[in-house]
Amino acid sequence: xxxxxxxxKQARTAAAGExxxxxxxxxPEEARTAAAGExxxxNAALIVEEGAMGRVAYARxxxxxxxxxxxxxxxxxxxxxxxxxRGALGSLVDACLVDAHGNQRRVHGPAVEIVSLAGExxxxxxxxxxxxxxxxxxxTAGSVHGGLFVAGSNTVCMTLEVTLExxxxxxxxxx
Amino acid sequence: xxxxxxxxxxLHFVEPRARVIKHPGPLNAQRIQSRxxxxxxxxxxxxxxxxxxxxxxxxxLLQIGVRSASMTVLGGQFAELHxxxxxxxxxxxxxxAYTRPRNxxxxxxxxGNATLATLPDGKAVVHCHxxxxxxxxxxGGHIVPHLSIVGTEPISVLVTAWTGFExxxxxxxxxxxxxxxxxxxxxx
Numbered sequence: 001x002x003x004x005x006x007x008x009k010q011a012r013t014a015a016a017g018e019x020x021x022x023x024x025x026x027x028p029e030e031a032r033t034a035a036a037g038e039x040x041x042x043n044a045a046l047i048v049e050e051g052a053m054g055r056v057a058y059a060r061x062x063x064x065x066x067x068x069x070x071x072x073x074x075x076x077x078x079x080x081x082x083x084x085x086r087g088a089l090g091s092l093v094d095a096c097l098v099d100a101h102g103n104q105r106r107v108h109g110p111a112v113e114i115v116s117l118a119g120e121x122x123x124x125x126x127x128x129x130x131x132x133x134x135x136x137x138x139x140t141a142g143s144v145h146g147g148l149f150v151a152g153s154n155t156v157c158m159t160l161e162v163t164l165e166x167x168x169x170x171x172x173x174x175x
Numbered sequence: 176x177x178x179x180x181x182x183x184x185x186l187h188f189v190e191p192r193a194r195v196i197k198h199p200g201p202l203n204a205q206r207i208q209s210r211x212x213x214x215x216x217x218x219x220x221x222x223x224x225x226x227x228x229x230x231x232x233x234x235x236l237l238q239i240g241v242r243s244a245s246m247t248v249l250g251g252q253f254a255e256l257h258x259x260x261x262x263x264x265x266x267x268x269x270x271x272a273y274t275r276p277r278n279x280x281x282x283x284x285x286x287g288n289a290t291l292a293t294l295p296d297g298k299a300v301v302h303c304h305x306x307x308x309x310x311x312x313x314x315g316g317h318i319v320p321h322l323s324i325v326g327t328e329p330i331s332v333l334v335t336a337w338t339g340f341e342x343x344x345x346x347x348x349x350x351x352x353x354x355x356x357x358x359x360x361x362x363x
Binding site: 056057063078109111114137140141157163 | 191209215245290354
């Protein structure tokens with residue numbers, strides 16, 4: 001299933017029927033694939049999309065802007081419909097993270113240093129941009145905390161530097 | 176109209192709500208300073224053993240003409256690793272003030288993000304935040320690149336070098352400290 005040069009194809013999984021675009025929404029949790037060994041439960045969405053990397057962009061976000069919303073607005077200003085976070089560093093007033101148990105945890109600052117940030121921004125069907133960001137932060141004692149950043153609850157303290165790389169999905173519905 | 180009388184905090188699902196901090200200077204109307212480019216130059220850099228993190232980044236990149244870059248430090252052992260924390264500034268000249276560097280000694284940089292930028296005097300500077308593993312546990316914070324020394328093995332760094340614009344350290348009147356900002360490219 002090799003793509004023609006310069007024109008990526010829509011990716012599919014073994015679980016999806018021929019010609020059926022793979023949904024990003026909710027893949028079956030314990031589907032089996034032909035690639036996996038017999039009896040090995042794996043997520044069906046091994047490859048959910050094919051595409052190419054596009055433009056690159058850098059932003060400095062000012063204090064008191066929300067981390068998640070700022071990255072969504074950054075995409076709007078850069079004209080990116082979909083993007084991956086390639087790196088970031090900066091600080092937050094406080095951090096609000098969802099932990100492994102689904103609980104919101106607040107890390108008190110200021111400042112809470114952003115040590116690592118990963119995630120992506122996607123254009124949704126309703127025309128909104130949605131950034132899903134996870135990362136690691138350090139509190140004022142240097143202890144580290146990790147999780148999913150809660151939108152609207154992580155205001156920048158001094159500055160945020162973020163690097164994005166545009167993602168160009170082959171799927172017409174996503175681009 | 177009764178509902179409008181309620182405070183926003185009483186309607187917020189996350190308590191306490193996100194704080195907005197007053198900074199010493201006037202609020203800058205531009206909240207997101209951004210630049211984009213059709214492409215970037217990518218390099219795989221190897222940090223040389225025994226050199227400071229600053230020199231290991233700056234010297235090879237300046238030699239190939241790279242003055243502005245965003246980097247991912249993939250992790251590796253440092254012979255000496257110094258970092259700072261960012262508690263509130265007791266003098267109130269800024270919201271926070273970095274502590275004096277703390278020396279973790281020999282430590283593992285688990286991963287880090289770094290930026291190469293240019294100071295107002297033209298010299299290069301590296302800004303780095305990282306998670307580090309030391310004898311007393313895992314820490315995170317602002318790494319001090321000119322004091323931290325790479326261990327006996329090279330450490331890989333993915334470099335995204337910017338084209339079409341530069342990263343410069345400029346005084347930011349809102350926060351009252353110098354900060355890295357994207358600026359127009361200055362051709363030699």
